[in-house]
Amino acid sequence: MIQIMRWTLEPEQGQSLFMAHPFESNDHWRAIDESRNIARDYRLSVSVDLFGWFIVERHWGRIGSKGQSVISGFSTQQAAERFIASIRTRRAGAKKRIGVGYERV
Structure with a gap:
């Protein structure tokens, strides 16, 4: 007996074909102190690629500048969470280090 399996790309009711992974997130923080000329921006983006790796993208710098960025990949969710x-x-801990705390944007 030969059994043929049929694969479909039809989403279930109420779901999208391209569902976001529940671990994906975006965070954005800013530290501003005009009297000391501090204007820092920090973005953290977490996603899962097509191969199941957890990708953490970080962007930081002065508000309004190009800044710097680093992309890190992790094979397990636990490593990415740590x-x-x-x-x-x-x-x-920014308040102690630079004198002004980051606030979520």
Whole structure:
């Protein structure tokens, strides 16, 4: 007996064909102190690529400038979560380091 499997790309009711992975997120923070000329911008974007890798993109710099960016890839969600937690901890400690805290935008 030969069994033929048929694959369809029809989404279930209420779903999109291109559903976002539940782990995907975007964070945006700014630290501003006009009296000390501090205007910092920090963006953190997390996504999953086609091969299942967790991609963490970071962009930072002075508000209005091109700034810098780094892209890191992780094979497991746990490794990506640890990395993201360390970034968030560092942003939370900005008040002590630079004298002004980051606020979520």
